Amino acid sequence: MVTQEFEQRTRRLIDSLKAICAAYGLGNDGNEFKIITQAFLYKFLNDKFTFEAKKIRPELSQALTWEQAITSLTPDELEMLQLQMGADTARLKPEHFLAHLFGRQNEPEFAKLFDDTLRDIAITNNDIFAVKTDGGAKVTLFDRISEYISDPSKRDDFCRALINKLVEFSFERIFTQKYDFYASLFEYLIKDYNSNSGGKYAEYYTPHSVAKIMAAILVPSNVRGKIKNVSCYDPSAGSGTLLMNIAHAIGEQRCSIYSQDISQKSSSLLRLNLILNNLVHSIPHVIQGNTMLHPYHREGKGLKKFDYIVSNPPFKMDFSDFRNELDTREYQERFFAGVPGVPKQAVDKMAIYQLFLQHIIHSLKPGGKAAVVVPTGFITTQSGIDKKIRQHLVDNRMLAGVVSMPSNIFATTGTNVSILFIDTANKDEVVLIDASNLGTKVKDGKNQRTLLSDSEEDQIIAAFNEKEEVKDFSVVVGYELIATKNYSFSAGQYFDVSIEYADLTPNQFREKLQGFSESLEGLFSESKTLEAKIFSQVKSLGLK
Incomplete structure (x- = not known):
């Protein structure tokens, strides 16, 4: 029941992100999928880091806000925490967290801050998360999302809308789930x-x-x-x-x-x-x-x-x-x-x-x-x-x-x-x-x-x-x-070809044969009538 409820909430998040894109003129745009999937991924990586960090250092979950608690760690403590995490967890800095962006959303040029944050995450994790081309180039995790908005005056508001939608949601409760959950979610x-x-x-x-x-x-x-x-x-x-x-x-x-x-x-x-x-x-x-x-x-x-x-x-x-x-x-x-x-x-x-x-x-x-x-x-x-x-x-x-x-x-x-x-x-x-x-x-x-x-x-x-x-x-x-x-x-x-046999008395066989004969006679008679009709119509056209 928890999984079903969470899946519905996640689908609503995806629908909300699509609605934001539509509101800013990107509905069904060729770049919409990049924005949706990258915003979704940014939130997922944030919450996965949070989940793993709290497992390793349970005291972080006891803090009033865990982001403040992790910010208070020394550089050495933060580095040790990241080394203890699995290779599938992105390496994030305190300024990469969603809460940090949420707190700064009213600053000028917020879109640039948003893009710079995602790009820094991509660069920091390039060795792990970059996809290569057959020519050796690397395709990083994140693009500059705001630049898909053609009007620069609307970029700050667009990024604020994304952040405010993402901050309402958390993946943390569901990280123990296995493939079947994520398969339907991904689809x-x-x-x-x-x-x-x-x-x-x-x-x-x-x-x-x-x-x-x-x-x-x-x-x-x-x-x-x-x-x-x-x-x-x-x-x-x-x-x-x-x-x-x-x-x-x-x-x-x-x-x-x-x-x-x-x-x-x-x-x-x-x-x-x-x-x-x-x-x-x-x-x-x-x-x-x-x-x-x-x-x-x-x-x-x-x-x-x-x-x-x-x-x-x-x-x-x-x-x-x-x-x-x-x-x-x-x-x-x-x-x-x-x-x-x-x-x-x-x-x-x-x-x-x-x-x-x-x-x-x-x-x-x-x-x-x-x-x-x-x-x-x-x-x-x-x-x-x-x-x-x-x-x-x-x-x-x-x-x-x-x-x-x-x-x-x-x-x-x-x-x-x-x-x-x-x-x-x-x-x-x-x-x-x-x-x-x-x-x-x-x-x-x-x-x-x-x-x-x-x-x-x-x-x-x-x-x-x-x-x-x-x-x-x-x-x-x-x-x-x-x-x-x-x-x-x-x-x-x-496959084996099977022939089904039916037991018939001689009289039943004669009756069936008589029925087939009568049907054939009727079909032959109808055929002759149609042939004569077709011949007559062709002749009337002067083609004969």
């Missing part, structure tokens, strides 16, 4: 900034059901708590939904997160997601850049290999401006099945997922596992790069299975999707599941979306992990059989 925070309105490099929020199924199959319940010191990678990370799910399945302190995404917005959102979910130690591995052209994570001269890889890659995106660079000897080993050609029309529908999928296969460690969202057409295409990739997975015995999802599982795209599971250690049987008939259809804005219930998600997970065969739902097959089926990964092609 609400970014729901207006993570959609297909983003254009060419739009990020699509991966549905929770897809993320849950992927994590639960990659990390089954019987091995949770036993895995440690593993690497988890997403080459098209977006805001990090898939990475968060697998990290929490393994354990935040038992794994390191690695990512790359071409979108700076996505990388900033992923950083926020890592901060919310006690994965700050992985922020140095968050890279903003072109994974296909400039893969960043390396070991020596080669690409780094990972224990776990998850990805919901873009299915269609124009990469014609760098396509020819990929089709060279330098990239040949990674793109073993080939580089998609440029269509004569609709270059924005190039099958870029084929590149990501080959990159993922190339980036797996021996014994590594991966789960990748692919268009369902991939699992049956009988020629080209798709077929070569499937053949590679089968011939090298590194396929765990496939789950074909219901249509419209993504509200933002009508493409039917399947989840491809790769396991380089699986030399035995493969699980194929057809879950296309599950789910309930609901309206999601202007779109229709299919939602899976908890029991349906669990049904898929159990059938896969326990290798259950369920009539018209799941089947377990060997690699040799898949090869004879032209490397099809569609479960339906392996």
Whole structure:
């Protein structure tokens, strides 16, 4: 009940911040998401520091105002306090605290003070919280927020409005909560900034059901708590939904997160997601850049290999401006099945997922596992790069299975999707599941979306992990059989065909046959009448 109440209060805070932006002309503005997420993050970091400081020095919570108490600490005492805090807590100075800004809000040039404070926090914590680009530049935590207001005369009031809204709220009571709370909170925070309105490099929020199924199959319940010191990678990370799910399945302190995404917005959102979910130690591995052209994570001269890889890659995106660079000897080993050609029309529908999928296969460690969202057409295409990739997975015995999802599982795209599971250690049987008939259809804005219930998600997970065969739902097959089926990964092609028989007496059979004959006679007669009518109309037009 406390969590539900707090979640509602947090949502109201987010709505209030959006209302402030709207009041100052920034509603639905391209920079609104930066202001909302950075203001939210500033408050979160303040309260996390407060929470940790009071745990280490309980006497701080006994003071009339804790900010005054911490200000009274000597520089050595403050430094010792910060050293005792975890690496996921920002290093803050007394002048960084929200209460300090609140007390000075009526001073001239308050907007400059506000911006300078956030920038100093960013610089002080640059080594921990900065996201890197593939060229080595660092994207810091905070921008100069007030400068998004084009009229300088309104900047002070805008920053005062933000401060007065943030000071009414506290995260402290909720820091003991785990991932499920922050997952829904994060989704609400970014729901207006993570959609297909983003254009060419739009990020699509991966549905929770897809993320849950992927994590639960990659990390089954019987091995949770036993895995440690593993690497988890997403080459098209977006805001990090898939990475968060697998990290929490393994354990935040038992794994390191690695990512790359071409979108700076996505990388900033992923950083926020890592901060919310006690994965700050992985922020140095968050890279903003072109994974296909400039893969960043390396070991020596080669690409780094990972224990776990998850990805919901873009299915269609124009990469014609760098396509020819990929089709060279330098990239040949990674793109073993080939580089998609440029269509004569609709270059924005190039099958870029084929590149990501080959990159993922190339980036797996021996014994590594991966789960990748692919268009369902991939699992049956009988020629080209798709077929070569499937053949590679089968011939090298590194396929765990496939789950074909219901249509419209993504509200933002009508493409039917399947989840491809790769396991380089699986030399035995493969699980194929057809879950296309599950789910309930609901309206999601202007779109229709299919939602899976908890029991349906669990049904898929159990059938896969326990290798259950369920009539018209799941089947377990060997690699040799898949090869004879032209490397099809569609479960339906392996289901047993059953013929139902009905017991009829001779008289009943004759009656049914008579009924069919009479129906056919009627249809044939109607057909002749229609043919004559059509012929007559054509003749009247002078075309005969």
